[in-house]
Amino acid sequence: MTSSSIDREIAKRLGDRDVRYTRGRRAVVAALAAHDGPRSAAELHAELGNAVPLSSLYRTLAVLEDAGVVVPHFGAKNLTRYELAEWLTGHHHHLVCIDCGAVDDVDVPSTYEAEVRRLVEGIGSLASFRPTGHVLEIEGKCARCA
Amino acid sequence: MTSSSIDREIAKRLGDRDVRYTRGRRAVVAALAAHDGPRSAAELHAELGNAVPLSSLYRTLAVLEDAGVVVPHFGAKNLTRYELAEWLTGHHHHLVCIDCGAVDDVDVPSTYEAEVRRLVEGIGSLASFRPTGHVLEIEGKCARCA
DNA sequence: CCCTATAATGAGAATAGTTCTTATTCCAAT
DNA sequence: ATTGGAATAAGAACTATTCTCATTATAGGG
Numbered sequence: 076m077t078s079s080s081i082d083r084e085i086a087k088r089l090g091d092r093d094v095r096y097t098r099g100r101r102a103v104v105a106a107l108a109a110h111d112g113p114r115s116a117a118e119l120h121a122e123l124g125n126a127v128p129l130s131s132l133y134r135t136l137a138v139l140e141d142a143g144v145v146v147p148h149f150g151a152k153n154l155t156r157y158e159l160a161e162w163l164t165g166h167h168h169h170l171v172c173i174d175c176g177a178v179d180d181v182d183v184p185s186t187y188e189a190e191v192r193r194l195v196e197g198i199g200s201l202a203s204f205r206p207t208g209h210v211l212e213i214e215g216k217c218a219r220c221a
Numbered sequence: 222m223t224s225s226s227i228d229r230e231i232a233k234r235l236g237d238r239d240v241r242y243t244r245g246r247r248a249v250v251a252a253l254a255a256h257d258g259p260r261s262a263a264e265l266h267a268e269l270g271n272a273v274p275l276s277s278l279y280r281t282l283a284v285l286e287d288a289g290v291v292v293p294h295f296g297a298k299n300l301t302r303y304e305l306a307e308w309l310t311g312h313h314h315h316l317v318c319i320d321c322g323a324v325d326d327v328d329v330p331s332t333y334e335a336e337v338r339r340l341v342e343g344i345g346s347l348a349s350f351r352p353t354g355h356v357l358e359i360e361g362k363c364a365r366c367a
Numbered sequence: 368c369c370c371t372a373t374a375a376t377g378a379g380a381a382t383a384g385t386t387c388t389t390a391t392t393c394c395a396a397t
Numbered sequence: 398a399t400t401g402g403a404a405t406a407a408g409a410a411c412t413a414t415t416c417t418c419a420t421t422a423t424a425g426g427g
Contacts, residue, residue, distance in 0.1 A: 095394075097404065116384080128406055133385060138404095149295040153384060153414070170350045181348050187340055194333055194340075195359050202327045204316045206361040213341050215352040241374065241423065262413075274377055279414060284375095299385070299413060369427085376421065382414080392405065397398105 078108050081163050085144050094142055099127045103135045104144070104159070112169070112178045113148040113156035150178055150212070168211040174220035181213070224254050227309050231290050240288055245273045249281045250290070250305070258315070258324045259294040259302035296324055296358070314357040320366035327359070 076084075085104060089096045106119050116136065120129050127135065136157050139145040145157045150171060156178070161167070166188065167180045183191070191211060199206040222230075231250060235242045252265050262282065266275050273281065282303050285291040291303045296317060302324070307313070312334065313326045329337070337357060345352040 093403090095403065097393085099405075130386085130407070131405055134387095134405080137386085147298065149297060151295060152293065152301055153299070155298055155385085168344065170345070170348060173353060179348075181344060181350075183344055184347075187343060190336065190340055194336055195357075197333060198314065198327060198329055199316070199359055199361060201330075202316060202325075203364040203367075204327075204359065204361055205367060206359050207319060208360040210356075210358040210360065211341075212356040212358075213345055213350065213352050214354040214356065215345060215350055218349045239374090243375065243423075245376075276378070276415085277376055280376080280416095283415090301413085371426090372424095374421105374423075377419095379417090381416070384413085385411080387410070388408090390406090392403105394403080395401100397400080 076163060076165070078105075081108055081159070084163060088144060089142055092142055094138060099131055100135050100139065102127055103132065103139070107145065107157065107159050111180050113150070113158040115154050115156045117154075118156075148178070151176065168213065170217065171212050171214050172217035172220055173214050174216060177217055177219075179217065222309060222311070224251075227254055227305070230309060234290060235288055238288055240284060245277055246281050246285065248273055249278065249285070253291065253303065253305050257326050259296070259304040261300050261302045263300075264302075294324070297322065314359060316363065317358050317360050318363035318366055319360050320362055323363055323365075325363065 082101070082104065086096050089100075102123055103119060106122050107114060116129065116132055120127070120132055123132070136145060140147060140157070143160055144163070146160045148156045148158060148169075150156065150169070158164070158180075164180075165182065167182050170179045170181050171177075172179075191209065195206050195209045228247070228250065232242045235246075248269055249265060252268050253260060262275065262278055266273070266278055269278070282291060286293060286303070289306055290309070292306045294302045294304060294315075296302065296315070304310070304326075310326075311328065313328050316325045316327050317323075318325075337355065341352050341355045
């Protein structure tokens with residue numbers, strides 16, 4: 076999905092909910108779309124500077140999360156990172172480097188993904204649990220730290 | 222693994238590192254072993270009361286994490302939960318309820334687990350990433366909330 | 368069993384990430 | 398242009414966690 080079409084999708088979703096797509100909110104979305112992995116409030120703030128003050132940034136992330144535009148990711152102590160929801164970017168998983176802590180997205184070929192889904196359904200049914208989604212985090216050494 | 226054999230394993234591991242297995246540390250381990258899923262400092266404190274003051278509890282969890290006895294789990298905003306490491310309890314995954322937020326352990330039959338490992342290796346090799354482990358979180362509705 | 372060195376503890380202060388409050392500003396529809 | 402509700406900005410407040418340091422408990426040697 077192109078960046079501008081993502082923008083249009085978001086404008087539509089927010090419009091449907093009477094939530095305004097303001098300059099600050101666009102800036103945060105653009106910063107999230109520009110990278111390939113979840114980003115923290117601090118990282119976004121460093122990038123956006125005074126254009127989006129920290130308190131507004133947090134509020135914006137909460138608004139976008141409410142609207143289903145972004146999704147939080149909890150992968151480190153005391154740090155919430157956000158990324159665009161999968162209906163905008165496509166389903167993917169994470170590669171988490173055990174050395175440098177970097178988190179990168181990885182798109183999974185659909186044959187693999189189908190297998191993951193099958194396993195998840197199987198495991199769920201063993202435990203009287205009805206799966207609606209799954210998160211697979213692959214831990215290891217990234218190319219830089221290998 | 223029985224609770225007392227877990228205790229013996231931990232005593233050995235801590236002894237090897239000249240870390241004392243004191244009353245407070247035993248109490249924290251017992252509280253963790255008594256449940257089937259990761260628990261937060263607040264939850265443990267509510268349970269243990271003044272027997273283990275909050276500051277000692279946090280320190281204890283840090284010591285146990287250092288020694289590889291417990292493992293942190295980041296699954297909620299601003300909250301770290303801990304559980305006994307897999308060499309004590311066996312490899313497992315998590316069922317995360319999207320309604321009530323509960324996190325439960327689920328043991329995965331070894332045939333399934335082997336498939337998960339195979340997929341993880343395959344995905345890693347597509348991305349020049351050398352996997353050392355994986356975390357599979359299954360999101361959905363638990364039996365209570367179904 | 369008692370001493371002693373050292374590790375561990377407990378109480379509270381300090382910190383960091385995040386959320387809340389409130390006055391002000393912006394925006395869309397009249 | 399006006400206006401009413403939504404959004405913003407600044408800083409105070411809050412909460413989970415970590416730090417400090419004086420006190421206490423523990424293991425090992427006598």
